[in-house]
């Protein structure tokens with residue numbers, strides 16, 4: 001049996017993990033930041049590499065016995081460089097937020113001015129939210145999406161950049177569904193001599209598969225998580241121009257972190273290996289086709305999608321014309337076995353804990369092998385659940401339908 005030692009020794013923990021595994025199998029994951037790693041990545045995470053301490057970098061560790069770890073880290077770096085056409089890669093960041101903290105530490109002093117996207121327009125906490133370290137340590141100024149189009153207005157970005165003259169411009173998004181004009185960001189930054197920082201946490205897999213434009217050759221520094229569309233372990237990497245390699249490495253260690261998590265570094269290497277295959281390119285293409293099919297079906301059923309559609313794996317739906325808010329929508333869908341996340345919409349009149357929209361993504365469903373036909377069906381289930389939110393029997397039937405659909409598309413085990 002699976003996890004036999006754990007079951008014998010600590011049945012309480014084992015039983016919860018079993019239940020979670022069943023939940024993941026039986027339910028539909030539409031949270032835009034989630035995915036299912038391959039069995040090879042999962043195996044790598046449970047290896048003896050977790051036992052090792054290896055503070056420092058390849059050939060320059062503060063602990064002995066790191067020859068194998070050096071080789072692992074080198075593999076991860078070499079593959080990431082190839083995948084993103086990067087000059088320099090640091091594969092040690094523990095997750096997206098710590099990676100961003102290291103980027104700021106490498107390029108800024110406390111109090112420096114940074115320009116980023118407003119959180120309620122699709123930015124991330126680590127891009128200057130006032131309760132986040134980024135907003136407390138640095139002086140963030142923000143741009144918003146164009147209220148008419150729901151898209152980034154590059155003229156507005158330029159206007160604010162010229163007026164505010166930030167030391168760094170951050171282009172990075174957690175809930176933005178359109179292609180980003182990296183080149184234009186770079187031109188604006190060059191006008192004022194600002195650093196360019198792209199946070200591609202959500203779209204890294206789509207960029208690696210060359211389905212979206214790559215900022216790495218254009219920007220000074222780029223961070224990404226490895227666990228979203230890139231479909232790897234929880235973690236992050238930082239890529240930069242060779243001339244910034246030293247300051248970025250020093251910011252990660254010893255600036256921000258202690259020992260790297262070597263089992264995760266190995267899983268990153270396996271992930272980058274997978275992302276270099278033709279199968280991954282097909283996966284990325286299908287992920288986008290699925291999101292577009294889903295957006296079209298929502299629109300056909302009278303839903304409002306911010307910006308009117310999507311170029312990537314996600315969409316934000318404004319539910320204000322459906323007499324429904326994000327929190328309630330999230331709860332109704334949970335009742336039928338579908339996970340989504342509530343989301344603010346640009347200039348949201350409602351508070352962040354109960355915003356006006358939901359964010360939906362197709363990265364995980366596509367990993368299960370679902371295609372456009374299933375996306376249409378899923379939207380039908382969602383719409384029916386919203387329309388019959390008070391009819392318990394109907395919701396039970398929908399939950400059964402979702403479970404049956406998931407049964408036809410099991411999470412890949414090979």
Ligand SMILES: *Cc1c(COP(=O)(O)O)cnc(C)c1O
Nearest residue numbers: 095096097124172173174199201
């Ligand atoms: C998810 C995300 C992060 C944070 O990643 P964690 O691993 O959760 O810390 C940072 N930036 C963006 C744009 C994200 O979407």
